[in-house]
Amino acid sequence: MSSSIAERIRKVQDSLPESVKLIAVSKKVSVAAMREAYDAGVRDFGESRIQEAASKIDALQDLSGITWHFIGHLQSNKAKQALSYFQWIHSVDSLKLAQRLNLLAQELAVDPFICLQVKILPDPDKSGWTIQQLLDDLTELDRCKNLQIQGLMTIPPLGLDSSEILQVFNRTQQLMAEIGDRNLSNIKINQLSMGMSGDYQLAIECGATMIRLGTILFGERSV
Numbered sequence: 001m002s003s004s005i006a007e008r009i010r011k012v013q014d015s016l017p018e019s020v021k022l023i024a025v026s027k028k029v030s031v032a033a034m035r036e037a038y039d040a041g042v043r044d045f046g047e048s049r050i051q052e053a054a055s056k057i058d059a060l061q062d063l064s065g066i067t068w069h070f071i072g073h074l075q076s077n078k079a080k081q082a083l084s085y086f087q088w089i090h091s092v093d094s095l096k097l098a099q100r101l102n103l104l105a106q107e108l109a110v111d112p113f114i115c116l117q118v119k120i121l122p123d124p125d126k127s128g129w130t131i132q133q134l135l136d137d138l139t140e141l142d143r144c145k146n147l148q149i150q151g152l153m154t155i156p157p158l159g160l161d162s163s164e165i166l167q168v169f170n171r172t173q174q175l176m177a178e179i180g181d182r183n184l185s186n187i188k189i190n191q192l193s194m195g196m197s198g199d200y201q202l203a204i205e206c207g208a209t210m211i212r213l214g215t216i217l218f219g220e221r222s223v
């Protein structure tokens with residue numbers, strides 16, 4: 001890609017409806033590139049590994065107004081660190097993890113914003129609730145009063161065509177409505193965290209409110 005990070009950010013940002021928040025996924029991206037993104041107006045960054053994120057967040061302390069979003073699989077022994085570094089955790093994928101975060105949030109006196117990660121289709125490579133498991137766990141999740149449960153997060157399995165991806169995103173949107181119909185006391189969800197570089201336009205068609213973009217902004221990641 002010959003354009004600069006700032007140009008790519010502006011191009012994507014200009015194409016987004018007002019209702020959609022851009023989260024710049026900066027995993028494996030240098031602190032210098034993150035500063036470029038900040039200067040281009042990015043204030044929401046997504047990271048998927050605690051260790052890597054912690055050192056970059058520390059290195060960017062001088063930049064004000066950043067919201068940090070954790071989007072990777074969270075091991076329970078990293079939960080405390082996640083809460084001390086991130087305002088949002090998009091990848092809460094089990095009742096056990098939610099309950100642990102709830103206890104730790106009280107201890108740390110934080111009110112984290114949470115998305116519940118759902119697997120709409122079976123996917124051995126991903127964690128998350130199945131639809132049925134999530135519906136079964138809602139009553140218990142609703143007791144996690146220290147968590148601000150805001151929405152659902154999903155990642156379609158690899159290798160789907162666009163009509164299949166649309167079905168996954170539509171089903172996620174429908175699930176959010178079903179959860180709303182339960183009239184729970186704590187869980188009032190209205191956020192859909194879905195859409196990555198390859199499928200974010202489809203996600204927006206299905207009501208995404210937060211898109212998580214890495215490659216299209218920063219270029220290919222070296223593994």
Ligand SMILES: *Cc1c(COP(=O)(O)O)cnc(C)c1O
Nearest residue numbers: 025048071196197212213214215
């Ligand atoms: C890496 C990652 C992204 C960004 O993916 P791109 O295809 O580079 O845009 C989004 N969400 C999650 C959970 C990720 O791990």
